[in-house]
Amino acid sequence: MKNFQELKKQAYQANMQLPALGLVLFTFGNVSAADQQDRVFAIKPSGVPYDQLREADMVIVDFDGNVVEGSLRPSSDTKTHAVLYSHWPEISGIVHTHSTYATSWAQAQLDIPIFGTTHADHLTSDIPCAPPMSDEMIEGNYEHETGHQILSHFSQHNLDYREVEMVLVGNHAPFTWGKSAEKAVYNSAVLESVAKMALLTRQINPAAPRLKDALIRKHFERKHGPDSYYGQ
Amino acid sequence: MKNFQELKKQAYQANMQLPALGLVLFTFGNVSAADQQDRVFAIKPSGVPYDQLREADMVIVDFDGNVVEGSLRPSSDTKTHAVLYSHWPEISGIVHTHSTYATSWAQAQLDIPIFGTTHADHLTSDIPCAPPMSDEMIEGNYEHETGHQILSHFSQHNLDYREVEMVLVGNHAPFTWGKSAEKAVYNSAVLESVAKMALLTRQINPAAPRLKDALIRKHFERKHGPDSYYGQ
């Protein structure tokens, strides 16, 4: 059995990055950190203000969404995290925010077009927006179904969760993920920045073209390809 | 007779949250904290800069708008607060700001459409914009009439002040309220965030649809319904 303390520490530190990066108002966000081998994750408790949050408050939950350890109720979005972790074995961190620009694209129910290299440094496709859920899904096990809505959108559009580490849920808000909780938070900040610049780009030039394919490939590969030369 | 000190403390602390949350420039805002049993409230003195404000400066006013205790003149909007408290027995806090995005919607004289779950987490309808007042109301007892303009707009549109805790006054600016001064401040920050995202949503997609009914009900009920499961 792995040490929950390490997961709680990762989840706590990643959660505290959200207000520092300007990605949340009050309690409108949550981060989890998972152990894929033991199929558990640590997640923020529901509705606790960031300035009162303590590492010990993190709740340990299994991949079926059951609380394993912790006295507080976990985030109301816990089941969405559980569904994504159980279907996507290579991620160990998930973030949900209502960050201003990404949420506005989600409310607009549009993919964020790839307009520049800032976007291409992180993913080679538009940032997908899953459609709002059907009434049955909403009235059923809502947060569980939110996870499945994301999964089926990725499946229908042949998107690989290891390459596209972010999604907008139509009418709702973004989710991001990654190999660690820290990476998932990084992706949320990148998404917010790309979402703002995509709106501004359209406002400056409504006919702005998408990025050309050669640039998409080049920028992604210099950061992520087998011959990447970004970073140390 | 209740201790005024506690009301002053609540009003002072809530007032100091306005600049911390970026909701006011200079003195353009005020918060009050009420005791519905004794029909009095503590409110910010008029025109005093936040960085010079002291708890002892809060003015105690009754529900007819008369000063009960305090050496400074109360906020120029005091009579609006008095009217709302005397007609709405379940609120104990009111906030008035000229926050940028909410005020711009008020100047545009339009309701803020419900576009997403951030909005639905707090109320199930569009955020109402009361029309500008008639010339007689303006030239009469202006701040008193502002309160009545809000009351009659809620009455005409069958809005329940316990469910819709915010309003825009056309050409003017927002008022929010709640069970406490702290909750009313929270609502002001939520309103500003929702107001900004609604504008951005329209800019991204002028044809963006309103939130579907099932999602409106679901999000509001998970935070506020009898089976709510948000928070501790």
Place this chain on the structure above:
Amino acid sequence: MKNFQELKKQAYQANMQLPALGLVLFTFGNVSAADQQDRVFAIKPSGVPYDQLREADMVIVDFDGNVVEGSLRPSSDTKTHAVLYSHWPEISGIVHTHSTYATSWAQAQLDIPIFGTTHADHLTSDIPCAPPMSDEMIEGNYEHETGHQILSHFSQHNLDYREVEMVLVGNHAPFTWGKSAEKAVYNSAVLESVAKMALLTRQINPAAPRLKDALIRKHFERKHGPDSYYGQ
């Protein structure tokens, strides 16, 4: 002869408010504080970064624009200040900034329409935009002529500088003034806020109407009329 030290102190403190209020980038702004009896003013030296500025650096200049005391060169906009002080005997402070939203309206060469009470609390008319100067004025004594461009625009449009304490100079940027340097800085911050909200109002509702006359009179008079009841 009045003590220059007091003028320097006022000018210094008011200048330091500009970066604190987010109204300037680098050295793009200046404030002066005048003594109308002795016909001199203290002004920021040209091109000195705010974080290196000292009270002793303020330059004393007379109303003809000649340096009276100080080892540094005064702001390049000094002659504009001198012209306004010498023609408008009731002002003792002037501010020039390139603040983002006010400057954008100046570049757009449009008056800022009065859309709401935030605006009406401070002035009853649109915020005037003087047209760009003629080529002769520009190629002549440029900063001196900038002052005259403002004076003649106020004269042609029957504007009273004691009621309208701000102007946009077309293609350039705003100037504000008041009974003190501190009040002039206050007006610059109000202008920037009103300028931003006017743009947002138009974006939300391109057909947004101007504020009705009764509200314009009411809000201005409660702050500035003989029976004003705002402040202490």
Place this chain on the structure above:
Amino acid sequence: MKNFQELKKQAYQANMQLPALGLVLFTFGNVSAADQQDRVFAIKPSGVPYDQLREADMVIVDFDGNVVEGSLRPSSDTKTHAVLYSHWPEISGIVHTHSTYATSWAQAQLDIPIFGTTHADHLTSDIPCAPPMSDEMIEGNYEHETGHQILSHFSQHNLDYREVEMVLVGNHAPFTWGKSAEKAVYNSAVLESVAKMALLTRQINPAAPRLKDALIRKHFERKHGPDSYYGQ
């Protein structure tokens, strides 16, 4: 042989200005400081977060792009810096950022029109946007070719790099330069401010005219001409 320590210090201090001025998110930017006589420059190492960056981490590179001293890998944009230094003998500092507004104009693939004196204080022409590179250039020695794309755009449009110290690379982001790393950072902040105001100007008035020639000449000359009178 010149002391590398001084170059590293200049590069380090200039790099640390980028987050302080709000011009970068995470590691999305880099500054170099060059010695034109010895044909070397100090540049930020690739992918190192600003809050962990130390002066000793700066990498010394020659004008052919070869590392001369340093244990870390230099910025992935190093070759672009090398090309510009080797062709433009009067610059000793270069900055690359993905700042929000400048990058949005680059993504829109449009020059930034000269709308006001804030712009004219720094350059007399529109801010040029070089077109996206050809597929061959992208698939070849990409960062090297980025430098040549800038050089050839300046050459084709008869732009003088000593007068126009900034460029947008279409679909990518801005580069700025100057006589020192500090001046190049200053230019990046000016560019971001001018880029934001140009968009706002168009939003306020889609028919806003460019700045008239007499004002362009006047403002540039009062800061940069032989009879300049701005600064000390």
